[in-house]
Amino acid sequence: MALPKSRIPVKLIFLCLAVLLLIGTTACKSDYPASGKAATSDPKAQPRQVKTVKVAEVPIGETVVVNGNLAAFDHTTVGMKVPGRLQTISVDLGSVVHKGQVIAQLEPQDYKLRVQQAEAALAQARARLGLSPDGADDRVSTEETGTVRQAKAVLEDAKLKRDRAAKLVQQGITPRAEYDTVDSEYKVAQSRYQDALEEIRNRQGLLAQRRSELALAKQQLADTIVYAPMEGVVQEKKASVGEYLAAGAPVVDMVRIDPLRLRVDVPERESHNIKNGQSVRVTVEGDPDSYLGYIKRLSPTITEQNRMLSVEADVRNNGRLRPGAFVKAEIVTNQTASAVTVPPNAIITFAGIDKVIIIEGGKALEKAVTLGRRGSDWVEIKAGVNVGQAVVVDPGNLQSGQAVTEN
Structure with missing residues (x-):
């Protein structure tokens, strides 16, 4: 005979599961405090090492903080003085240029020919005055020239003849008509002598003109080469090799960027504190460094439209600042003022x-x-800590109450 199958009541199963869960929960609760107590009382736990600085009172001066712009100290457009075809250009955008450096040159052949032509004309003018063609001294005595000497000799001879004829007429030896003829010859010789003097003066004037023309031709030849007028950097190249340039045509734009001009507008209410010679701290967004400058120029008036005083300062440039940059400027108006300070990385x-x-x-x-x-x-710390207290720098996730030791 078959035995009946045993059945476990469903309620009994749920009851067993509940008991097991209760036992597990109790065990977990009893273990957590023990573990936590062990963690807090672990004698091996070390205090966190931190770096500290002392709260200090330092002279920082009273400042006026304004925004402004940097500008080139000088700007110039370098161009050609004479027309011609551009033969070479030795700089480009961003090139650092020194004063007196060759920037560009025109084709010089036409100007060399003009110099030779002027030299020939000068030699001819010197020869007409009886001077050596290649000499440098253009001084000449008018009376010593051949033309004047000849005219003077004729004049002196005519004068002797006239004087002799006058005596003969007085003695009744020679008729008056013969004297009149000799006197007319004397007057003609005198006129020719004056003409000779005038001719030499004209030749001297022509010589001076030829000398000036030669100097001009040489200057124009020299002007085919363009030199940098100042220390600076090429901002823009405006001409290319082979291009024909008129007189005055631009070749490059140059800027002087050390020092730079700082231009700011100070509100009228702060303008009475601004003076020449005051120092300025300049900062640029994205640059961790600050730059020092000094106020050099103040506008004599307040702008009526915005009630601002225009101020310019000179800022030394280490090569990292650029004209046109937007900057923050702190104008130190009182050097003797002090404040209680901490480093920025100590603030949370x-x-x-x-x-x-x-x-x-x-x-x-x-x-x-x-x-x-x-x-x-x-x-600046206005309240909360005292001078001499140690504050933690770069605290990170340091919590109040955590054990620490100074590094």
């Missing part, structure tokens, strides 16, 4: 609250602070 800002972490009793302690002015490497 969370939910709009500024804090620093100090060390007390070997533990980190957060302190809320009130901030003031900012510099490139400092932040």
